[in-house]
Amino acid sequence: MVKKDLSITFMGVKFPNPFCLSSSPVGNCYDMCAKAYREGWGGVVFKTIGPKHYLIDEVSPRFDALTKEAEPFVGFKNMEQIAEHSLEENLADLRRLKKEFPNQVLIASIMGSNEEDWEVLAKLVTEAGADMIELNFSCPQMTSHAMGSDVGSNPELCKKYCAAVRRSTKLPFMAKMTPNITDMCVPAIASIEGGADGIAAINTIKSIINVDLDKKVGLPIINGKSSISGYSGKAVKPVALRFIQQMKTHPQLKDVEISGIGGIETWEDAAEFILLGCKNLQVTTGIMQYGYRIVEDMKNGLMHYMDEQGVDKLEDLVGLANKNIIPAEELDRDYKVYPEINNDKCVGCGRCVISCYDGAHQAMEWDKENRRPTCNKDKCVGCLLCGLVCPVGAIKPGERVLKPGRKAKNLSKMVLQESVEKL
Amino acid sequence: MSEKYREEYEVGFSPRLVMEEASRCLLCLDAPCSSSCPAGTDPAKFIRSLRFKNVKGAAETVRINNILGAICARVCPTERYCQAGCSRSGIDKPIEIGLIQRYITDFEDALKMDIVEVKEPNGKKVAVIGSGPAGLTAAAKLAEDGYQVTIYEKEAKAGGYLRYGIPEYRLPNQIVDKEIKRIVEMGVDIVLNTKVGEDIKIEELRKEYDAVIIAVGYSEGKMLPMFENNRKVIKAVDWLKKCKDKKGNVKVPENVLVVGGGDVAMDVVTSLKLLGCPHVTDVVYEQFSEFKASKKELENAQEQGVTIIDGYVPVAVARGGIVKFKHRVIPAELKVKADLIILAVGQSPNVENLGVELEKGEINAKGVRVPDTNVFFAGDIGHGEKTVVWGVRSGKEVAFEVKRFLGGKK
Ligand SMILES: Cc1cc2nc3c(=O)[nH]c(=O)nc-3n(C[C@H](O)[C@H](O)[C@H](O)COP(=O)(O)OP(=O)(O)OC[C@H]3O[C@@H](n4cnc5c(N)ncnc54)[C@H](O)[C@@H]3O)c2cc1C
Ligand SMILES: Cc1cc2nc3c(=O)[nH]c(=O)nc-3n(C[C@H](O)[C@H](O)[C@H](O)COP(=O)(O)O)c2cc1C
Ligand code: SF4
Ligand code: SF4
Ligand code: SF4
Numbered sequence: 001m002v003k004k005d006l007s008i009t010f011m012g013v014k015f016p017n018p019f020c021l022s023s024s025p026v027g028n029c030y031d032m033c034a035k036a037y038r039e040g041w042g043g044v045v046f047k048t049i050g051p052k053h054y055l056i057d058e059v060s061p062r063f064d065a066l067t068k069e070a071e072p073f074v075g076f077k078n079m080e081q082i083a084e085h086s087l088e089e090n091l092a093d094l095r096r097l098k099k100e101f102p103n104q105v106l107i108a109s110i111m112g113s114n115e116e117d118w119e120v121l122a123k124l125v126t127e128a129g130a131d132m133i134e135l136n137f138s139c140p141q142m143t144s145h146a147m148g149s150d151v152g153s154n155p156e157l158c159k160k161y162c163a164a165v166r167r168s169t170k171l172p173f174m175a176k177m178t179p180n181i182t183d184m185c186v187p188a189i190a191s192i193e194g195g196a197d198g199i200a201a202i203n204t205i206k207s208i209i210n211v212d213l214d215k216k217v218g219l220p221i222i223n224g225k226s227s228i229s230g231y232s233g234k235a236v237k238p239v240a241l242r243f244i245q246q247m248k249t250h251p252q253l254k255d256v257e258i259s260g261i262g263g264i265e266t267w268e269d270a271a272e273f274i275l276l277g278c279k280n281l282q283v284t285t286g287i288m289q290y291g292y293r294i295v296e297d298m299k300n301g302l303m304h305y306m307d308e309q310g311v312d313k314l315e316d317l318v319g320l321a322n323k324n325i326i327p328a329e330e331l332d333r334d335y336k337v338y339p340e341i342n343n344d345k346c347v348g349c350g351r352c353v354i355s356c357y358d359g360a361h362q363a364m365e366w367d368k369e370n371r372r373p374t375c376n377k378d379k380c381v382g383c384l385l386c387g388l389v390c391p392v393g394a395i396k397p398g399e400r401v402l403k404p405g406r407k408a409k410n411l412s413k414m415v416l417q418e419s420v421e422k423l
Numbered sequence: 424m425s426e427k428y429r430e431e432y433e434v435g436f437s438p439r440l441v442m443e444e445a446s447r448c449l450l451c452l453d454a455p456c457s458s459s460c461p462a463g464t465d466p467a468k469f470i471r472s473l474r475f476k477n478v479k480g481a482a483e484t485v486r487i488n489n490i491l492g493a494i495c496a497r498v499c500p501t502e503r504y505c506q507a508g509c510s511r512s513g514i515d516k517p518i519e520i521g522l523i524q525r526y527i528t529d530f531e532d533a534l535k536m537d538i539v540e541v542k543e544p545n546g547k548k549v550a551v552i553g554s555g556p557a558g559l560t561a562a563a564k565l566a567e568d569g570y571q572v573t574i575y576e577k578e579a580k581a582g583g584y585l586r587y588g589i590p591e592y593r594l595p596n597q598i599v600d601k602e603i604k605r606i607v608e609m610g611v612d613i614v615l616n617t618k619v620g621e622d623i624k625i626e627e628l629r630k631e632y633d634a635v636i637i638a639v640g641y642s643e644g645k646m647l648p649m650f651e652n653n654r655k656v657i658k659a660v661d662w663l664k665k666c667k668d669k670k671g672n673v674k675v676p677e678n679v680l681v682v683g684g685g686d687v688a689m690d691v692v693t694s695l696k697l698l699g700c701p702h703v704t705d706v707v708y709e710q711f712s713e714f715k716a717s718k719k720e721l722e723n724a725q726e727q728g729v730t731i732i733d734g735y736v737p738v739a740v741a742r743g744g745i746v747k748f749k750h751r752v753i754p755a756e757l758k759v760k761a762d763l764i765i766l767a768v769g770q771s772p773n774v775e776n777l778g779v780e781l782e783k784g785e786i787n788a789k790g791v792r793v794p795d796t797n798v799f800f801a802g803d804i805g806h807g808e809k810t811v812v813w814g815v816r817s818g819k820e821v822a823f824e825v826k827r828f829l830g831g832k833k
Contacts, residue, residue, distance in 0.1 A: 293471070301476065
């Protein structure tokens with residue numbers, strides 16, 4: 001049995017492991033958070049608590065899923081706002097959770113509509129016993145423009161509200177960013193300037209994921225209509241990773257601690273966020289689809305990964321991939337790598353030929369008699385689309401050649417991926 | 424011709440296919456698969472680990488719950504156990520749990536994972552009689568907790584019916600070797616060629632050890648009186664043992680008659696076919712509707728071209744190996760002349776000189792302990808079903824009771 005210490009300190013607070021519920025219905029009340037703690041989550045970001053005067057009135061139904069072939073949940077859309085329970089109930093739940101689970105981390109998520117709201121809420125959750133606070137600057141479906149992602153895309157407001165929170169609490173707090181923006185670094189820097197200790201990213205992406213073709217309305221249908229609203233789940237992971245990498249390599253943000261969110265389901269997803277600089281991880285959609293139990297394999301899988309990597313502290317893995325993500329203009333463009341076809345593995349479907357002809361450079365040729373592909377190197381550009389579409393992983397990066405006129409280099413020393421296969 | 428016998432019949436999953444199969448799993452709430460695995464291997468959990476890309480974690484689950492996980496993966500009658508109530512059947516067909524378990528344990532083997540941790544010696548000694556699945560599991564579970572365990576085995580090699588019964592094409596001995604090696608590396612001592620009750624007295628073991636576990640299985644094939652002393656007749660388990668021992672290098676005659684219709688009979692007829700026997704006739708007491716053999720094994724046998732005749736009982740045997748059968752229901756008769764007659768009409772236990780009594784083939788005591796003694800029992804001679812995975816369950820159970828007994832005596 002592998003045993004590794006998964007504990008890690010984030011914004012000055014020690015977490016037994018980096019895995020947290022992200023603020024959403026998965027952490028809606030005492031019972032849910034207690035169950036999550038018991039099943040091994042390191043922390044909980046409680047469902048966003050709003051000001052007393054803002055009344056929550058949710059739609060029904062409120063979710064939809066993007067599917068692909070037999071895959072039921074590639075991405076997930078929700079139209080939910082913030083906590084439905086009363087402020088008093090939420091504060092009572094926070095108090096009880098901290099009392100009963102002192103060793104696991106409790107994070108309160110709050111959202112106000114003006115400076116006073118933010119100050120009051122920060123004070124209330126501090127008094128209720130939260131270990132840290134997350135400022136929700138990022139819900140894309142609020143019914144008020146003074147709240148949610150409209151705040152997160154306005155750096156002045158981010159800074160002002162962070163300053164307000166800083167005035168009323170000594171707890172560490174992070175600002176949760178919206179991806180509905182071109183450059184996340186701008187509001188992140190403003191938040192840090194306002195006094196935030198860290199950044200959480202990402203919240204959901206504004207989306208329309210399906211349109212009902214008979215009723216001619218987006219899904220989910222709410223009495224004949226629908227709205228643009230937040231997209232999450234596996235499909236948003238690439239977007240989250242990109243924003244996080246950009247922040248972690250920005251000179252003004254590189255030392256700021258980040259909690260990574262977006263499409264985490266497996267230990268592999270988790271490790272990717274860690275390698276790009278996250279010290280903390282949050283999950284919603286994966287839990288909504290599969291339950292809190294997914295944390296077991298995320299924790300165990302991460303321990304095995306640490307074991308393989310020969311590290312004893314999770315900390316030692318944080319940010320290791322950032323230095324290898326560089327501007328496109330700095331990449332090595334002197335060589336190409338041809339596909340290598342394993343004829344024993346090939347089942348003769350010809351998908352590589354179709355994709356190469358219709359989507360690449362007409363280099364993959366078809367031996368009709370033997371029903372096997374061969375690569376014509378005169379035409380091949382080495383894009384390796386063929387390897388991505390091959391259903392049995394029979395095509396992998398093979399012979400490396402220098403482009404004409406480039407300075408000689410040791411091609412065998414180049415670091416390439418071993419396979420392009422997706423399974 | 425013996426290659427076919429030596430090659431594993433069923434083809435294992437590739438990484439891609441195992442993931443496709445795991446993706447069919449519905450990740451059920453109170454997963455029926457897990458509650459119906461006799462050994463508590465917890466398929467719902469190991470399938471989920473695989474599905475969420477944690478194959479090493481899946482291997483840990485299998486191995487910690489079932490020390491013979493790679494064997495069970497190959498020989499469990501899954502249609503009766505884990506796959507029986509699979510929720511996926513509500514859509515199409517059950518998840519291939521045995522094959523998934525096999526993928527996971529093959530992965531464990533390929534990566535040379537060392538999963539089970541052994542505690543410091545606790546000074547207590549336990550003897551186990553018999554190295555079949557029940558004895559092996561009991562030994563491993565005790566060794567894990569620091570007990571010093573010695574297995575006594577009458578044969579030249581350990582494994583019981585895993586080694587000498589189940590044919591190579593279903594369970595290669597190489598797999599049995601690896602599973603046993605793992606248990607030996609945990610500190611279990613196996614003393615071979617030693618029959619308790621003959622080479623060593625059970626009373627001695629009872630004195631020398633803090634507890635003794637009898638796990639001698641159903642080591643003998645049954646005989647029917649009419650076939651006694653007939654030179655053309657051999658018992659199924661003896662014939663299968665010879666095959667497995669010689670890796671299939673045995674001579675098979677042209678025309679063989681097999682009597683019996685259980686899984687053992689299916690192993691015999693299929694082995695015969697794989698070894699190149701042209702004419703294999705199996706005459707079965709049960710009618711097809713009440714057949715005992717697992718569907719899969721029956722299908723394999725039929726695929727191999729075995730002639731199966733159902734509903735007949737042998738009534739007489741004449742000179743030259745002519746056996747006369749009568750139908751159990753309709754007025755019909757059958758005569759078969761064969762070069763070799765293999766009897767697969769059941770196995771029975773032999774507990775001679777072991778100081779215990781049998782009742783209906785099981786030791787006549789409740790639970791797993793002979794009352795007022797330090798003698799315990801497990802496996803086929805214990806209570807419950809007569810399968811490998813029940814042997815594992817019973818081995819776990821007896822180990823637990825022995826620990827309670829020895830801990831409680833202090
Ligand atoms: C041909 C065949 C095929 C089978 N196929 C399957 C299958 O596919 N799936 C399945 O689940 N089950 C199958 N079974 C049943 C399964 O093998 C048994 O239920 C299981 O092996 C019982 O385990 P055990 O540990 O009780 O005894 P055994 O496996 O019988 O082991 C008992 C051991 O004790 C030894 N022994 C006996 N007496 C003494 C003594 N006095 N001193 C020392 N050692 C002694 C024996 O030599 C033997 O090694 C099959 C059985 C047979 C015969
Ligand atoms: C149904 C639902 C409700 C959500 N509610 C909130 C919320 O109240 N506060 C918040 O900060 N984020 C909320 N989110 C966003 C998530 O916390 C998270 O940032 C986002 O879903 C991306 O992570 P995921 O892919 O793991 O779901 C919600 C998401 C979903 C799906
Ligand atoms: S690498 Fe690109 S161009 Fe070359 S054969 Fe494959 S798909 Fe065609
Ligand atoms: S041990 Fe056997 S019965 Fe149990 S899950 Fe595995 S294959 Fe199924
Ligand atoms: S019962 Fe079947 S579908 Fe359900 S968890 Fe078990 S294997 Fe999966």
